Amino acid sequence: MSEVRRKIIPTKHPMPHQDAKERCHNFNEVALGYDEDTAVAEAQRCIQCKNSPCMEGCPVEINIPAFIKKITERDFAGAISIIKEKNNLPAICGRVCPQENQCEKKCTVGKKHEPVAIGRLERFVADWEMAHGSRSVKKAKPNGKKVAIVGSGPSGLTAAADLALMGYKVTVFEALHMPGGVLVYGIPEFRLPKSIVAREIASIVELGVEIKTNYVVGKLGRVDELLQEGYDAVYIGTGAGLPSFMNIPGENLNGVYSANEFLTRNNLMKAYRFPEYLTPIRVGKRVAVIGGGNVAMDAARTALRLGAESYIVYRRSFEEMPARREEIEHAREEGVHFEILTSPVEIKGNEEGRVTSMVCQRYELGEPDESGRRSPIPIKGSEYEMQVDTVIMAIGQGPNPLIQQTTPNLKTNKRGNIVVDDTTGQTSIPGVFAGGDIVTGAATVILAMGAGKRAARAIHEYIQSKG
Amino acid sequence: MFRIVAKKELAPRIKLFDVEAPEIARKARPGQFIILRVDEEGERIPLTIADFDQKKGTITIIFQEVGKTTELLGELQAGDSILDFVGPLGCPSEIERFGTVVCVGGGVGVAPVFPIARALGEAGNRVVSIIGARSRDMLIWEDEMRNVSSELLVATDDGSYGIKGFVTDILTGVLSREKVDRVVAIGPAVMMREVCRVTPESIPTVVSLNPIMVDGTGMCGACRVEVGGKTRFACVEGPEFDGHQVNWELVLKRSKMFVEEERIAMERGGCRCQENARR
Numbered sequence A: 001m002s003e004v005r006r007k008i009i010p011t012k013h014p015m016p017h018q019d020a021k022e023r024c025h026n027f028n029e030v031a032l033g034y035d036e037d038t039a040v041a042e043a044q045r046c047i048q049c050k051n052s053p054c055m056e057g058c059p060v061e062i063n064i065p066a067f068i069k070k071i072t073e074r075d076f077a078g079a080i081s082i083i084k085e086k087n088n089l090p091a092i093c094g095r096v097c098p099q100e101n102q103c104e105k106k107c108t109v110g111k112k113h114e115p116v117a118i119g120r121l122e123r124f125v126a127d128w129e130m131a132h133g134s135r136s137v138k139k140a141k142p143n144g145k146k147v148a149i150v151g152s153g154p155s156g157l158t159a160a161a162d163l164a165l166m167g168y169k170v171t172v173f174e175a176l177h178m179p180g181g182v183l184v185y186g187i188p189e190f191r192l193p194k195s196i197v198a199r200e201i202a203s204i205v206e207l208g209v210e211i212k213t214n215y216v217v218g219k220l221g222r223v224d225e226l227l228q229e230g231y232d233a234v235y236i237g238t239g240a241g242l243p244s245f246m247n248i249p250g251e252n253l254n255g256v257y258s259a260n261e262f263l264t265r266n267n268l269m270k271a272y273r274f275p276e277y278l279t280p281i282r283v284g285k286r287v288a289v290i291g292g293g294n295v296a297m298d299a300a301r302t303a304l305r306l307g308a309e310s311y312i313v314y315r316r317s318f319e320e321m322p323a324r325r326e327e328i329e330h331a332r333e334e335g336v337h338f339e340i341l342t343s344p345v346e347i348k349g350n351e352e353g354r355v356t357s358m359v360c361q362r363y364e365l366g367e368p369d370e371s372g373r374r375s376p377i378p379i380k381g382s383e384y385e386m387q388v389d390t391v392i393m394a395i396g397q398g399p400n401p402l403i404q405q406t407t408p409n410l411k412t413n414k415r416g417n418i419v420v421d422d423t424t425g426q427t428s429i430p431g432v433f434a435g436g437d438i439v440t441g442a443a444t445v446i447l448a449m450g451a452g453k454r455a456a457r458a459i460h461e462y463i464q465s466k467g
Numbered sequence B: 001m002f003r004i005v006a007k008k009e010l011a012p013r014i015k016l017f018d019v020e021a022p023e024i025a026r027k028a029r030p031g032q033f034i035i036l037r038v039d040e041e042g043e044r045i046p047l048t049i050a051d052f053d054q055k056k057g058t059i060t061i062i063f064q065e066v067g068k069t070t071e072l073l074g075e076l077q078a079g080d081s082i083l084d085f086v087g088p089l090g091c092p093s094e095i096e097r098f099g100t101v102v103c104v105g106g107g108v109g110v111a112p113v114f115p116i117a118r119a120l121g122e123a124g125n126r127v128v129s130i131i132g133a134r135s136r137d138m139l140i141w142e143d144e145m146r147n148v149s150s151e152l153l154v155a156t157d158d159g160s161y162g163i164k165g166f167v168t169d170i171l172t173g174v175l176s177r178e179k180v181d182r183v184v185a186i187g188p189a190v191m192m193r194e195v196c197r198v199t200p201e202s203i204p205t206v207v208s209l210n211p212i213m214v215d216g217t218g219m220c221g222a223c224r225v226e227v228g229g230k231t232r233f234a235c236v237e238g239p240e241f242d243g244h245q246v247n248w249e250l251v252l253k254r255s256k257m258f259v260e261e262e263r264i265a266m267e268r269g270g271c272r273c274q275e276n277a278r279r
Helices: A002-006 A036-043 A064-072 A076-084 A090-096 A118-132 A154-165 A194-206 A223-228 A259-268 A294-305 A325-334 A402-406 A445-466 B022-027 B068-075 B107-122 B142-148 B167-177 B189-198 B248-254 B259-267 B272-278
Strands: A146-150 A169-173 A210-212 A233-236 A256-258 A286-290 A309-314 A337-340 A342-349 A355-368 A374-378 A384-387 A390-393 A432-434 B002-011 B014-020 B033-037 B044-048 B051-053 B058-064 B084-089 B100-106 B126-133 B151-156 B182-186 B205-208 B224-227 B230-233 B240-242
Touching: A036 A064, A036 A118, A064 A076, A064 A118, A076 A090, A076 A118, A090 A118, A090 A194, A090 A445, A118 A194, A146 A154, A154 A169, A154 A194, A154 A445, A194 A210, A223 A233, A233 A445, A256 A259, A259 A294, A259 A390, A286 A294, A286 A342, A294 A309, A294 A325, A294 A390, A309 A342, A355 A390, A432 A445, B002 B058, B014 B068, B022 B051, B022 B058, B022 B084, B033 B058, B044 B058, B051 B107, B058 B068, B058 B107, B068 B259, B100 B107, B100 B167, B100 B189, B107 B126, B107 B142, B107 B182, B126 B142, B126 B167, B142 B151, B151 B167, B167 B189, B182 B189, B189 B205, B189 B248, B224 B240, B224 B248
Parallel strands: A146 A169, A146 A233, A169 A210, A233 A432, A256 A390, A286 A309, A286 A390, A309 A337, B100 B126, B100 B182, B126 B151, B182 B205
Antiparallel strands: A342 A355, A355 A374, A355 A384, B002 B014, B014 B058, B033 B044, B033 B084, B051 B058, B205 B240, B224 B230
16 A cells, blocks of 8 residues: 555646636636545645645644645544634635745645645635534633734734634724725635635634724724723734825826726625626726736736726736736636736826826836846837726735824834834834734735734733733 | 614705714714715715714714615615714814815705814804805705804805805805905815815815715725825825815816716616516
C-alpha cells in the first residue's frame, strides 16, 4: 500500500466549473466545488510532511495537514472542527484566498508537481458542514468584559469571533444595512454567493456576537464615546473604502462609476435584478474598466453579465497585473477584452453629459519602480479614441477617513492609514486597536483576517493586564 | 426596523413622518441627512432631516412622492416600520452669529431649511425666511417657518397665495432693501442655481445639494459634485456648499443619470409578487 501511496498524482483534481459560454449570462457561482470522492482523492495527494510548510503560508494558522488527514478518513465533521479552531469564515477563505501566494505556495508537493488544492479542500469541508447543518456552537463563559468592533468586514468579523470565543461581549458596528464589508458589497455573487456570506456571519452571531447595522461610528457614537460608554477596548476595521479617481477631464460625466459604486449597486443592492430590486444600474453597450486588479476583473465580469461588451484597460502588461491569474483567466474565457499598455487621458461626452468615448494613450514599459513592477511610460503621439458608453474606475481605494477625522489623537500616516504596532495592532490611543485595509491599504481578505486574529489576541492581553 | 410614530399629509403627495430613531435624534444637527431603505428589495435614498426631537427620540422627514421609492414610502402608515434608517450623515450647517441671514426654501425644500433657520435664530441672527411653492396647496410648514423667523415672505408660482412669482423675486427685493450677511437656500437644483445668480458673490450663499447617493458614507462617489473646480463627495464633504462655486450644469445633468430606469421602475409598479412570478 505504502508503495502505491507514495506515487503522487502530479496535478490537482480539476475544479468543476460552470461553462464559460453559459456563465457569462448569469450571476451564479462559477466554481462548483468538489464532491466527496474528489475531495478525498485530492486530500490523499497530501504527503503529511513533518514540517508542514503550508501552515506558515496561512495568515490564520490553520492546521492544514490535520484537517486534510481527516478528509482522507472521510471524517468531514472532524475536518471542519480543526479548521474552525483557527478560522471562522472557511467557506469564504476557501473561495477568495489567493492560495497560490499563501498555503499552496509553500506546499512540499508543489515543489515538483502542482501543490495540494488546500483552498478547494477547505471550501469543500465548509460547504459540507453547511449542507449537513451540524454546527456545534461552543459558547464561551462570559468574562464580563466588552469590546466594540468598528466595521464588519473580514478583519472585524474575525476579531469578533475570536474575542467571543474568549468570553468577551462583542458588539460590531456596521455603517451599511448588511454586515460583511467587501464580502457583500465588493466581491460579486459569481465568486462568492451572498447566501454563503450570510451563513458564515450567522455562525459568528451564534457565538454571541451582536451586530448593529446602520450604525456609522463617527456620526453616531465616536470611538472615544464607545470607550466612555464602558467598552474595554475598540477594534477599528473600517477598510479601504474610499475610491480613487484619475482626475482626468470628463470623469464626472454620466456613465463614469467608481468600481465601488458599480459593485455596490450590483452586489449589495442587487441592481442586476432591477426592477424587482429598485436600485438601477446602467452599463450601455461597451464598458471600459480601468485597472488590472481583482476589483477590475470583478467589475469587467459583472459588466459582461449585465449584457455589455467589456474591456479591461490597463497601463502595464499582463505580467504586472495584480489580479489573481485565475481571475484573469476566467475573465478571458468569458470574453472580456484586454487593452494592455493603455490608459485614458480624457473621457468625452455628449450634450446630455453622457459618456460617448474615451481618449487613450499607449504606454511602454520602463525600469522597475519601487513596487518592483516595470513602470509604464506614455508613448508620445499614440493617442486614439475608444468608443465606450460606460467607464469604471478600478484604480484602487484609500482609507475611509470618517474615524480618523472624528477621533482626535489617532495617529495616521500621510496616506491616511491608521498607524499601529505591527505585532499587537495597538494604535496611538490606549485600548484602541486597528487592522486590515485601514492599516495596510487595500490588500486581501485573508490578510485582514490575520490582522483581526492578532488584534483579538492583543486585545485579550491588554484587557487582562488591566485586571 | 424603524417605527413610524406619526404620519401627516402636508400637501398633495408631500408627506411627513416622525420616525423612532433615538440614537440618531440624539446626534442630529441642522443640515444633516439620513439614508433610508423601505424594504428588502428597496434602494437607498437620502432625505434631509427636517426636524429632530431628542426627548421623543424621533427624526422628522418630509418627502414628496416623485418616484417609485417615495411612493412606496408614502404608502406606509403610522405604526409601520422602515427597514433601514441611517444617520445622521453629512456635515452639519455652519451656525454662527452672522447678522442677517435670509433662509430660502422651495417646495419640499422648506422642510430642511426649517431646523437651520431655527438654529440661526437661536444663535442670535435676524432670520428673514422666504418660502415658495407652485401653488397655495403645495406650500408646507408656513406656520413652523414663521415661528422661527423674524420675518416670513411667501411666493407662489401661480399667485394663489403670497406674492405671485418665484422666491428669487422676493429675494431680490430683500437684497435691495437691507444688508444681508448670508443666504441659505434649499430646494430644487434650478431654484438654488437661480438664488446664486441673484445673490452677489460678496454674500456667502449656502446651498444643500441633493445628488444621487448610494451609501452616503463616502465609499462610492455617486454623489460627486464640482465645487470651485474640484470634485467633492456631497455625502461626506457636504451636502452644503458655497453655491457660487457649484458647477450647476453638472449637478443638473448628473441628476438625470437614471431617468430611464426611474421610469421603468414606476411602470413596473403595482404588486411585487407578480414581478417575482414573472422572473
